[in-house]
């Protein structure tokens with residue numbers, strides 16, 4: 001019996017287990033993860049690891065023994081297959097069952113696939129270390145990469161592959177990259193950045209079917225014509241890893257649906273990319289897919305397990321690195337109707353912009369400007385309360 005059982009041994013699960021200990025929790029804590037690796041960081045997978053600048057080991061989040069030193073038991077390479085909330089038990093894929101006092105669901109996401117592309121040799125998705133290893137190996141012998149999807153991940157992979165010397169095309173139905181995250185104006189700047197670095201943006205195009213030759217991918221047929229490719233990456237978003245919770249009685253709807261305290265049911269919490277919780281100030285359910293949320297929400301969940309009884313009210317934040325530009329995004333700039341530059345420098349590739357809906361700031365974007373972003377953050381928090 002674990003007093004707290006955490007399913008999912010990555011950023012959010014790890015942070016929850018550690019936060020419990022840091023706050024003095026003395027009960028038993030067990031972290032269970034489907035991957036064979038100790039918890040590792042995903043952001044470098046599409047950047048430093050794909051580029052070959054980092055060995056895979058460098059992504060590991062804690063040195064060996066650190067979790068054991070905190071009295072956190074780990075079970076790796078084991079997948080949870082079902083949950084019985086009445087008996088308070090999780091069944092694993094080896095036939096064993098783990099009883100719990102409180103349960104934390106931290107199972108993250110699974111990349112979305114496109115049916116016709118799914119089983120083709122030379123087609124990749126990127127979520128794990130193994131995915132990145134396979135992609136990197138194939139890029140080494142390739143000349144042309146097509147990336148289906150111009151979101152954050154697609155853009156990062158495109159930028160990394162370009163630096164590795166490939167001819168890269170990004171195929172996306174939207175007019176500019178990452179518009180759903182940063183809005184059309186910043187998206188247009190990003191498009192220019194990619195074009196300046198020699199990436200072909202096939203915007204407004206739908207990927208329709210793979211072109212296959214000799215049992216391998218040879219290109220992508222799109223609504224705007226065919227692109228030749230030796231390797232294809234499908235980066236069209238991900239779905240919350242909740243299949244194993246079907247029939248558990250939890251509400252599953254684009255994630256594990258939780259109340260304002262990230263509680264999905266009595267003694268069950270969700271955290272990180274998989275959690276969709278009621279944001280009390282926005283008056284709607286929110287699910288965030290970013291690294292800082294994994295840590296911040298973990299602190300909130302650990303606090304609530306220990307009786308803090310506080311709603312989770314973060315200011316969303318993510319960063320992305322593309323072609324030497326670090327873009328940092330606070331709030332929800334895509335919901336703005338205009339962008340106002342608040343800090344400009346002589347270097348056009350260094351600025352801070354505030355995204356406003358009417359008169360109200362809803363987001364801040366920093367472009368190679370970490371300090372400026374920190375200054376502008378106050379616009380979103382109105383002193384202490386996040387919008």
Ligand SMILES: Cc1cc2nc3c(=O)[nH]c(=O)nc-3n(C[C@H](O)[C@H](O)[C@H](O)COP(=O)(O)OP(=O)(O)OC[C@H]3O[C@@H](n4cnc5c(N)ncnc54)[C@H](O)[C@@H]3O)c2cc1C
Nearest residue numbers: 008010011012034042043079080107108272273290291318
């Ligand atoms: C390539 C890449 C680059 C990224 N870059 C950035 C970035 O630059 N900036 C940023 O803010 N964010 C970035 N992110 C997003 C960030 O990494 C995620 O938000 C973060 O990893 C979420 O952590 P998590 O613990 O909620 O989920 P995950 O990291 O997905 O971990 C979930 C874990 O649960 C395990 N699991 C799933 N189902 C089960 C089961 N049934 N039983 C047991 N274990 C299970 C999975 O195997 C996985 O190990 C990136 C993500 C990727 C993939």
